[in-house]
Amino acid sequence: MSHKSTKLMVIAVIALTLAGADLPGAVAQGAQNISSYTSTAEKDCRTISQGETADDGGTRLCHGPAGLVVIVSESDLRETVSIGRTRKAAENEPAASAWFGPFSSTTPTIEWRSAEKGRPFAMIQRWHIADIADEDKAGRPIAKQMLVVTRLPPGAVCHVAYVDVKANANDLAREAADTLARDFRCGTDKIKAFGVSGRATELALP
Incomplete structure (x- = not known):
């Protein structure tokens, strides 16, 4: 040469x-990031408090990967989902108070994003956001679906991005998790609609 x-x-x-x-x-x-899955269905979790009314579903604790626990709480027909090393830690995270104005609920499957042979750095979960401006024949709000990307410890646990299911593919939520979650500063950075905004993200974002 x-x-x-x-x-x-x-x-x-x-x-x-x-x-x-x-x-x-x-x-x-x-690096190659991978997905794993766990359930937050009632049958797979432990009830730690019961709601006093039909609109208050109480709180349940579910197990996640790498020693993480998931806290799912429902009050006034709105759910919150938070993650931590312990129940107390999860209940003190920003995600524990991240509820939406419209009625909302989650589906029971969590997708965890992690580097190969590493701890998960983000989770993805499908939410249903009630749209009172769009009712069915019985007068009930029609739910719009959205994927919520949440960052995980180390650091605070909070929502990072919202992906409208109708406007985007699941791969876009994984892209948001892989590129945004680790460097996202809870309480400082603004949650964004990732990809094409749709009715669900319009309902979720203030």
């Missing part, structure tokens, strides 16, 4: 190194 070729190769390597230094999380995001 000529001296000129060697010099050009060295310059190229330096340029690539510097480019990587300017991209936070570039190595982690470039």
Whole structure:
């Protein structure tokens, strides 16, 4: 190899190194991320408090991967879902008070995103948001579906992005989890509609 070729190769390597230094999380995001699944169905969880009325479903504790616990609470026909190493930790996270104005509920499957052989860094769950402006023949609000991306410890647990199911594919929610969750600052960064906004994300975002 000529001296000129060697010099050009060295310059190229330096340029690539510097480019990587300017991209936070570039190595982690470039790695292969995988999904695993757990259930928050009542039969798979433990009830830790009962609601006093039919509109108050109480609270249940469910098991997640890597020692995480999931707290699902319902009050006034609105659910919240939070994650922590312990029940107390989960109940003190921002996600524990992240409820929506319209009536809302979750489906019982959680998708966990993690790097290969690593702890999960984000979760994805499907929500149903009641749309009082769109009623069925019986006068009941028709629910709009949305995927909620939530960041996980270390750091605070909070919603990161909302993906409208009707307007987007599930892969887009995984992309939001993989690219946004780890560096998202709860209470500082703004939750965003990821991809094409739809009626569900319009109802969810203030």
